Amino acid sequence: MQPQTKLQPETVVAPQSARTIKLSARDLSRYYGETVALDRVDLDVHEGEFLTLLGPSGSGKTTLLQTICGLNLPSRGQLMIDGTDHTHTRPEKRGIGVVFQNYALFPHLTVAENIGYPLNVRGIGAREIAQRVGRSLETVGLGHAGNRFPNELSGGQQQRVALARCLVYDPSIILMDEPLSALDRKLREQMQMEIKRIHRETDTTIIFVTHDQEEALALSERICLMRDGRIVQAGTPSEMYDTPNSVFVADFIGISNIFEGQVSDGALDTPDGRLPLPPGRDAAGRGSLVLRPEMMRIDPDGPISGTVTDTIYAGAETRLLVTTASGKEVILRVRSGPIPAVGAAVRIGWDRERGRFLTREV
Ligand SMILES: Nc1ncnc2c1ncn2[C@@H]1O[C@H](COP(=O)(O)OP(=O)(O)O)[C@@H](O)[C@H]1O
Ligand SMILES: [Mg+2]
The missing domain is CATH 2.40.50.140 (Nucleic acid-binding proteins)
Known part of the structure; x- marks a missing residue:
């Protein structure tokens, strides 16, 4: 019998359908001295998928996300986007948008200026910036708020601005690291619906991070549950709930x-x-x-x-x-x-x- 190696297809966490693969991680690891933050992760994400990385604090979710967007380089392994090796590509060349929990808007710039800022820095013309900012403000339901300042907005509205700032690039992949965890329950549920709608309307591939299993079940097409830098099980929300493969998964979900x-x-x-x-x-x-x-x-x-x-x-x-x-x-x-x-x-x-x-x- 052949010994099992890590790269055999059946060991890869992959969607069941034959849809195009947008992004693949192979044998992706990140060490910090003795700490193994990411431990030989194999993952395929298909085009237009809504995938959630779920897991307790310290399980490696942020590290995996940062390795995907290029803010962090892996210690070993490979990252492919659209079939091309992007393991060492600079973050801004990956076509990936990122939304963090701390959305850090510039207080002295209007909402429209905040969203247009990265385009401005890249020397894009004023007319095109205005158009693109307008479009992404509409998408997040803030078409009327372009001239306001961040301190005139609620927490939920500020989070929408952060989302608009990411959409303005038209990225084909959006990564979200616990973007809703600072919001109260009602706002969080509203934003969940909003993010689902944006996903439906834009066909963007979304990789969403949360430690909240309810949020993962509500939002995702597929969930990857992480522990100690590894993906311990992946599947649709109902697969994860109905057929957990370990006590850890059964205990974490539901x-x-x-x-x-x-x-x-x-x-x-x-x-x-x-x-x-x-x-x-x-x-x-x-x-x-x-x-x-x-x-x-x-x-x-x-x-x-x-x-x-x-x-x-x-x-x-x-x-x-x-x-x-x-x-x-x-x-x-x-x-x-x-x-x-x-x-x-x-x-x-x-x-x-x-x-x-x-x-x-x-
Ligand atoms: N810059 C760093 N230096 C040292 N250890 C780190 C660093 N970043 C993350 N880690 C460690 O890597 C592990 C995974 O962290 P992280 O990816 O932030 O987990 P999560 O986002 O799931 O909470 C943790 O043990 C954390 O302490
Ligand atoms: Mg984290």
């Missing part, structure tokens, strides 16, 4: 109730008793059973017993907090039927097939 134990005779021996596993999972060894809150229900014949510690009404559903006999906190989503009172002794069940059994931690 809410998971995770029961650890030892497999014997098709069930998992845990501190909360013997729990049935999905069919075909009867090899001996240790592993974790992952149950999403919406899979579990109050069931007098269920295998787990516990006490209701809180009920949280949330409109269409009620979230139930149950502390199991072993002291574990479990979350259930109940959409119909009676809601047991706080303090009630309950049993919890689920459809055995729907549980997900994982043997990998990461």
Whole structure:
């Protein structure tokens, strides 16, 4: 048998469809002394895709983004854009626009001047600048605000200006590093819709960075979940939610109730008793059973017993907090039927097939 090498196609994180590849990273690494900020990343992004890099703080998201736009050079590996090697190309020659969390507008320039500034510096004529600035202001819904100063705008509007300043170049790739994390929830959700709309209307390839899994699920066509400089799993939002390949992914994306134990005779021996596993999972060894809150229900014949510690009404559903006999906190989503009172002794069940059994931690 051939030994697996890193460059075999099946090891590359690539979109399923046959759409044109816009950008590829191969074996991309970045070291800072002993720190491995980026660890042999292989990634293909297709043209017009909305891809999100998701991961906890320090997982390498910013480093990967900066390596793509050229603000940071990799220690090893290769970066291709449109089939050409751009590993060492100067940032301004890559055709990439970048939006950061700290959008740093010039306070003494108007909104229009802020957006036109980079074009001005490059010696582009006043008429063309005015046209392009006008167009990108329209795109972000600020057509009326060109003559205002940044301090006359709300945080959300300033973030729109930062987006317009990036769109004015007409970049074919836009990188966004946690652009919405400074905004409050309502504004953030508004801007998410806005960014989605701009993506639809412009066909730009967008690589978006966030540590917020809800934001990643809401925005992306594909999510790459990172940890310790590596992409640990990539897939559509529903693939990531429904079929996490490790306990880390199950825990990071959505809410998971995770029961650890030892497999014997098709069930998992845990501190909360013997729990049935999905069919075909009867090899001996240790592993974790992952149950999403919406899979579990109050069931007098269920295998787990516990006490209701809180009920949280949330409109269409009620979230139930149950502390199991072993002291574990479990979350259930109940959409119909009676809601047991706080303090009630309950049993919890689920459809055995729907549980997900994982043997990998990461
Ligand atoms: N300039 C730097 N010097 C030393 N270490 C760095 C530098 N930049 C990033 N790192 C380290 O690289 C790792 C990844 O950082 P980063 O890419 O900023 O992660 P993220 O954006 O996911 O929070 C972290 O351990 C961080 O401390
Ligand atoms: Mg970062």
